[in-house]
Amino acid sequence: MVSSMISNLTIVAPHEAENHFQLSLRQAFETLQPNLKPPFSLQIPKPDDYFNLNSAILYGVLTQPHLAKTHIKHLHGIVTDGYAIFVNSLVGVVHQLYPKLVGSVKIQLIWVAEEMVNVLAVGFDSLLVSLLRQIVGGDFGDANLWLCLKLVTFFLDKWQCLLEESPHVLSSGLYTFLRVLSDHCRPAKGNVEKLESLRRLEVHFCVKIVREEFRLCLKIGRDFIRLLQDLVHVPEFRDIWQDLVLNPSKFNASEFRDISDIYCMRTSHRYALLRITPEMETQLLFLLTHVKLGHQKRHQMWFARKFLNEPDRDTVIVDIVRFICCAYHPPNEIIQSDVVPRWASIGWLLKLCRKNYVEANVKLALFYDWLFFDERRDNIMNIEPAILLMVHSIPKYIDMTHTLLEFLLLLMDNYDIEHKGIIVKGVSSSFQLLASKGVIQSLDVLTSCNALSPVLKEGLGRLLSGVKLGASNGYLPV
Structure with missing residues (x-):
């Protein structure tokens, strides 16, 4: 049977039923697997067929790393909606399945997220925010630190693109990494060297936003100050704090004259939601x-x-x-x-x-x-x-x-x-x-x-x- 050779997205315990969303993706892949190999059909699919083909390609991208580039080329060839259906399904995978995803699938997820940013797919910002929500505070496990590393590296690599196309994603990243830095900058846990290199990247990312794009900090509002104060023992953030208090003009933001201006800015509920999986x-x-x-x-x-x-x-x-x-x-x-x-x-x-x-x-x-x-x-x-x-x-x-x-x-x-x-x-x-x-x-x-x-x-x-x-x-x- 074809299905017996198909890799799973998730690790499912024997007593658990398969998630309905995962099942729909797998069934689309099983049904359309013969159509996912070159030469690809040039016929424009009907709406239902288009949705199922997107689902099948997504399942292939995530479970067949060796064929991922082929699947993505196929997607580029058939896309008619700015990748909206494909990205929406990716968000569904992150939102519903992420904690149980197979390790290789998580790697593919980051890879395909980058592909979607490269083509400025509709909804890529929601996908990145969904991934940020999977970073768990106080978790020093390898999988969580890996996700931190992948996302902070991703944000730095795609800095200019995100700044131009979706700056609120950078504000979300700043909120997330300021928060997890308060954990990562406490006494070292486990692999000290790994944590130290991650910390350096996270600090670099946060300082870059604060120093170069301060208006993105103002988008967060007063909770930016709450998070920053938890990091004043870190030299780079101590310097930022001193400038906020003593030299506000250094940030070149007309709406920021004094720290009380930020106190008066209510933080949107979507930032609180960021730190809850x-x-x-x-x-x-x-x-x-x-x-x-x-x-x-x-x-x-x-x-x-x-x-x-x-x-x-x-x-x-x-x-x-x-x-x-x-x-x-x-x-x-x-x-x-x-x-x-x-x-x-x-x-x-x-x-x-x-x-x-x-x-x-x-x-x-x-x-x-x-x-x-x-x-x-x-x-x-x-x-x-x-x-x-x-x-x-x-x-x-x-x-x-x-x-x-x-x-x-x-x-x-x-x-x-x-x-x-x-x-x-x-x-x-x-x-x-x-x-x-x-x-x-x-x-x-x-x-x-x-x-x-x-x-x-x-x-x-x-x-x-x-x-x-x-x-x-x-x-x-x-």
């Missing part, structure tokens, strides 16, 4: 839309075993919290249901942090939009989980309320002393809006809480002295 996103959304509060424990244990079990993997919690705050805003029917709320999931994630610096970064991710909040440009849903976590932890988990409020007040005083006025205004505006919109019934729940330390209540009282404490019948009361 599609598989992780699917499981998180299931937890946040289908699992009832009180029945979440086994789902959370499964999630933690699957995604957070490796020694350094808890840095991903920072990314997950940023995703929950910024990229997943539940509709009212979910908010009003008995499904696990966002604040409860964040409380659970905070308890999983094994290292102090990770816990601090998770809290910063939770409160980051509070520091610069402006109702005219920011979304109340970004700041909602933190207030609800503090309020709902009273009185049973008062330590959680205490530690979060203490962190927030310390953050206000110490995050950026030069711009403390902006930060105090942002935090007080957050409290004011959350109360006025009825996210909580009243700020009295915190200011009059006997279980909170007098020092915290005093600090909170000073902050709120100009804030009305009543609630309207807006949003949803606790």
Whole structure:
């Protein structure tokens, strides 16, 4: 049988059914395999036949490296849609199958991605972003470091093309590599030499963007600063930080006069989505839309075993919290249901942090939009989980309320002393809006809480002295 000789895209366990999408690609290849050898038909295929031929060629490219150039020539000869169907199927492979792909298929995937950039295929930017999403934070395994190396090299090799045709892909690359550098620049793991060469490339790529194309950093918004501050111990980024603070004109960007300009730029949710793999996103959304509060424990244990079990993997919690705050805003029917709320999931994630610096970064991710909040440009849903976590932890988990409020007040005083006025205004505006919109019934729940330390209540009282404490019948009361 022909099918017995066909290589698989993925490694499938005996008890697993084949993915439906993978099956459709393989069946197209099996059916059309005789047509994939020269001489190729010159007849223009009908729409259905064209779709299947694209699927068959894609399967051939990925599973037959020795014939890949022939298959690509075939594709170039028949393409009538700017490669849109082919690239869309490639995105499907990355999105649905990447973690289980055979090693040789992953190599082919990078190769064919380069081919699609070379011909400026429709949707090549979505393909590159999909590949970036497969880089896992805190993962020092060979496969993950290989993907980092391939993509950062790819971005440097295709620099001019990406800059001209799809600069937002470079912004996405910058966000991704700034984030993974915070892992890679910590004490070396495993193969020190391999990690060091990767680190050098990642630093070179990020510094090149910041120094040469600063406007792409501004596209990211305030989270650019959050990521950069995690790297100030690295000499190249320390130099950048000093210039940002002391010599902003060096970046030749008219819209950037002072670091506070970046504080005021809200980060699009698509950047938070970049640091969550599609598989992780699917499981998180299931937890946040289908699992009832009180029945979440086994789902959370499964999630933690699957995604957070490796020694350094808890840095991903920072990314997950940023995703929950910024990229997943539940509709009212979910908010009003008995499904696990966002604040409860964040409380659970905070308890999983094994290292102090990770816990601090998770809290910063939770409160980051509070520091610069402006109702005219920011979304109340970004700041909602933190207030609800503090309020709902009273009185049973008062330590959680205490530690979060203490962190927030310390953050206000110490995050950026030069711009403390902006930060105090942002935090007080957050409290004011959350109360006025009825996210909580009243700020009295915190200011009059006997279980909170007098020092915290005093600090909170000073902050709120100009804030009305009543609630309207807006949003949803606790």
